[in-house]
Every structure is written in structure tokens, then in C-alpha cells.
Amino acid sequence: MTQKFEAPRGTHDILPFEQPRRRWVTGEMELVCALYGFRRIDTPSVEDTDLIIRTSGAGSDVVQKETYTFEDRGGRSLTLRPEATAPICRAYVEHGLHREAQPQKLYTIGPMWRYERPQKGRYREHWQLSVEALGSDDPALDAELIQLYTELLRRLGVTGYELRLNSIGDPVCRPEYVERLSAWLDANDHRLDEEARAKRATSPLRVFDAKSERVQEALRDAPMIGESLCEACREHFARVREYLDAFGIAYVLTPTLVRGLDYYTRTTFEFSEGGTDIAGGGRYDGLVEEIGGPPTPGIGFGAGVERLLLSVADAEVPEPAIDVFFAFDGDVSRAEALAIMAELRRLGISADTDYAGRSLKGQLTQAGRFNAGTIVVVDGDGARIRDKRVALEDLVARLARR
């Protein structure tokens, strides 16, 4: 009995016909990052499990139920990266990038893994653009990352999106706020529901993610982080907004935006389009130190490639085309023509021919599929291009001129 194989659940093949659109998207990502002075860095797709747990937070959903963790043959516990911020920070420390000129503006594009129930635009293996600026707490940098992404969206023709923005404080002011919030939650426990209490148990801030209309109503009376920011955080957030205003970038202040990973401080933001989040990130000023580096501020965001592809599904993307196609009329020796084809390729002229034994009509159809700029029909007397006779010896010179 032969087994039927499929791509593992939540993973998918990226077929040739999808490549041009995808290339366009990832190409614009690289282009925009370069325009903004970010340099590419690539890290392994697996990391030490401890790195992921320490940075994302042991209590976070990602770590609790979404990681792909396994032991390799040497007994090491490895985890497929669920996001790229921690790996990039690890590389930053490991290779001493903190000793070079700051900030280090870095980005990567690659596969990330999350073990969850697949849906459209939600895959266990999906690709993300991850943009990170390490070594500066300048609020202009926060604004720049946001602007960078809006510029990417502009180039891709995505318009109907929303940007949500918040500041969740830092180690100076957040603990105090969390205490105030906890006190309020204790006093108003009767106004919460099962879900809200569960969320509270993992992290007090997460109650703001509660779905229930009634609970949201109640939470409107709860103390908001915005009112509790320390002077430094308040000032920082004001600057970020000032820059965004100057850049003409609209945003929705969302006091309840807390995000799922433990490492965030100060600025948090997310972009959504068509009801789904297409990018999200924030500042993480304690992360580098947490993994053994010097105290280093940082800010970054992740943007889903597949989700962006859904947003640009209707955009027109030019089809790939080939320069020259060789067709053979009748039972002709192909050797000389194929040698010419190789010569063209050496000159940087793309060329192809039929390998399926097609009829002449079939070969021309094939040439059409390749969007051939020129079709050379080789027959017993040489060749012809659009019915004009051309000697085989003249082909290269003739085609190279085009």
C-alpha cells in the first residue's frame, strides 16, 4: 500500500506561479529596509529553548502552547523560532555588535513557527519580516519603524489599514501600575467573568484583551497605564506621537494594547487590515540585558508575509518572460541550435526550448507560456524569425542586439 504524502499540517508549498507576487512583496521589504538604513541579518531557524522561554516569557501563550520544541541527538533542547526578535538580540550580543556604532539597525525575512490551529493567513510555518533597531532609545526611532512599515504598505498599494498605538511603561512605572490595576481588579472582581479572571491569572495587563462586552464596559473604569506612566515614559511617548504627527501618520491611541510577549516596554503598536493583524511590535529596552548583554534599548516589529500577500492578492504583478524560444519545424538536428542557445545564455539572454517532443504548434504554445520575446523556428534550411529567414550563424549577433 502506497502512502499519500501531504505537506504537514499548517505548512504549505509555495508554487512557481505564486513566486512572482511573493518576490514582489519580499523584494519591496528589502528595498524599503535598505532605504531606511537597515542591514540584513539572518539567524538560524532553531534556537536554544531557554532563549525563547526567557525572552518571550514562560507564561506567554507562545511558550505555553505554541512552540515546536525537540531534543536533538546530542541531548540539547532546541526550539523552532516563533519570532525573530530574540534570535537577533542573541546574535547582537554573541557577535559583539553592541561594541560597534549604535544603533544597529537590522532586519531579517524568514520562516517562523507557531504550533496552533491553522486558518487562512495563519500557518504553523509562516514568514515574517522582522525589523529591529538596537542600541538607542530615541523616540524618533520608534516613529521611524512605524513610518518604514507604512511606506512598505504604500508601495504595495495597501491603504485600508489601521495603526494602533500605546505605551505600557517601563520597570520604573509599570510595577506600580500593575499593583494599582490588581487592587482595582480585586475590588471589582464581581464585574469580571471567567475568561477575564483567567487572563488576569497569567498577566494582569492581559485582562484588557477580554472579549466580553460587559467586561470591557467595566474595564473602562479601571486605571489605565497611560495615567500611571513615569515622567520619562510619558515624555518618550509624547515624542513618539509628535514625530508620527509630523510624518502625517494617523494612529488610534489604544490604552488597552498590551501585546502577548513579556519583553515589551514603553511603545507598543500593531497594524491591522481587513480584520487581521498584519504587523505588530514595540520597544523592549530590557531584552538584551536579559539574555546576558549590556543594558541596551531596542525596538522592533514583525510583519507577516502571508498576511500581506492576502492584502495584495488582487494587485497586478508582471508575469515572468523569456527572451528567446527555440522551436523546431520537422525532424531537424537540434545540436547546432542548442549550442547557440547556450551561447545566448552566456551573454545574459534568457532562452529555452521544448523538451516534450511537442508538435510545432505545441512548441509555439509553449513559447507563449514562457512569454517569449522572440521565437526562432529552426528548420532544415536554417532558421526563421517571424517568417524572415536567418542563417544560424547570424542568430547570436542578431539576437544580442535586441
Next chain:
RNA sequence: GUGGUCGUAGCUCAAUUGGUAGAGCCCCGGGUUGUGGUCCCGGUGGUUGUGGGUUCGAGUCCCAUCGACCACCCCA
């Protein structure tokens, strides 16, 4: 991880109250054509996701399993 919908040729789908599968597109060939992209004709292609069960007989009913999708959870 929880709940729900669905799963027939590569793709999109059809198949009377359960009776041993069809079409269009695609692909290949032929004709027409300004040497391909239009139109016409013909052809290849399916153990109905998989494994059990009920039945004289199942694509059509039941169970399990895998997968897709939707909601929740959460996120890119």
C-alpha cells in the same frame, strides 16, 4: 487546546428517496489561424482524503483518522 462546516479527476464543481462516477478549465493531438495566445473536433486523466462498519449494494448512512476552512484562544 475547544466548538462547528466541509473533503468527488491537477483546478472549480455535478451525480434523482443509498444501485457500481460526469462536465468545464488545464494538459496532449488534429483542424482553422496573421507560424503561439481565438474558435472547432478528439484524447489522456478518478480504487469518490484514508481506515473500518451498516447494507444484496454507499460518493450518497455510522464511527475513527488526516486535512482545509470558520469561530474561540492567541497572534504575523
